[in-house]
Amino acid sequence: MNVTVFGKGNIGSAVGAQLEKAGNQVDYVTTKHKADTVADLVILAVPYAALASIAKEYQQKFAGKTIVETTNPVNFKTFDSLDVPADSSATAQLQADLPDSHVLKAFNTVFAANLASGKVGDNPVEVLTAGDNKDSKELLQKAFEGSDLDVVDAGSLRRARELESIGFLQMTLAVTKQIAWTGGFAVVK
């Protein structure tokens, strides 16, 4: 299938390469290269701070599409909290900004190096996704069939909050050198 990936940093490049390995056609959108149209599956591999402006600019083009956001909205000044309200998430905020789209959270609980390698230590990478539209989660799973990444349904959009907690804690463990940036949380089935 066709997939549009916003951002070509560590996350966007790793996710895009896995999508291509699975046989998808990937189009990248960057600040220098805007998109006239987007695919049915869009992955936003951009920082949290960029979500609101992208939502505003692309709201109409995103209507009816599956929009996957990947951010860890960590307060990088203090590294002691998230920059979203305690009872919300970046994903819930984006869904509110894109009422005509199906927003999913995914990829934020896996470090970029592991998205690229498909391994966390000796474990396969299980990408946790959360969102309210079942078809969108199945579309995401299907897109990665044949890649090194397996997509696991972690529940409704409300669970994005827990995914952001996991992403945040994982980053604090790496910053404090308790784990390597190639380590982190593996999901053992």
Next chain:
Amino acid sequence: MNVTVFGKGNIGSAVGAQLEKAGNQVDYVTTKHKADTVADLVILAVPYAALASIAKEYQQKFAGKTIVETTNPVNFKTFDSLDVPADSSATAQLQADLPDSHVLKAFNTVFAANLASGKVGDNPVEVLTAGDNKDSKELLQKAFEGSDLDVVDAGSLRRARELESIGFLQMTLAVTKQIAWTGGFAVVK
């Protein structure tokens, strides 16, 4: 060293057995068998609902001690939220109830079967702990040296919130059969 374990359910039995394997003397406290005195290290392997009354009953005996609480304060009616405010944690509540004790969070991110076996899949068990007293975290680490469990410092008491998010999500993944009760989050260093 001497360790007092409150509760002899799945968690208390598994943690107690690991402590004994490491050469500690473990005394169990249950509803039928109260404690006249407690050790410097106390592990509360009891449900969230029992914490407040234990704190009230043992506040003086717990003064100056390291109190490790292990709960997942999940709303088991809805399985859709935690029973603590979004910006707090069971651990923070217990610390407020025990101002003269050093409260830690630990063990809630590892299923009971894995605390017993010392493995999550093929990975060793890394027990994440959070709390504000460094000496208390070192005491906990020392108590488990020689057991199958490794204790990792996950930061300040504020991080208990993220540990509870991880425990909660892990339980929802098992309840929805995405993972087994012998699986879950492994911490890869």
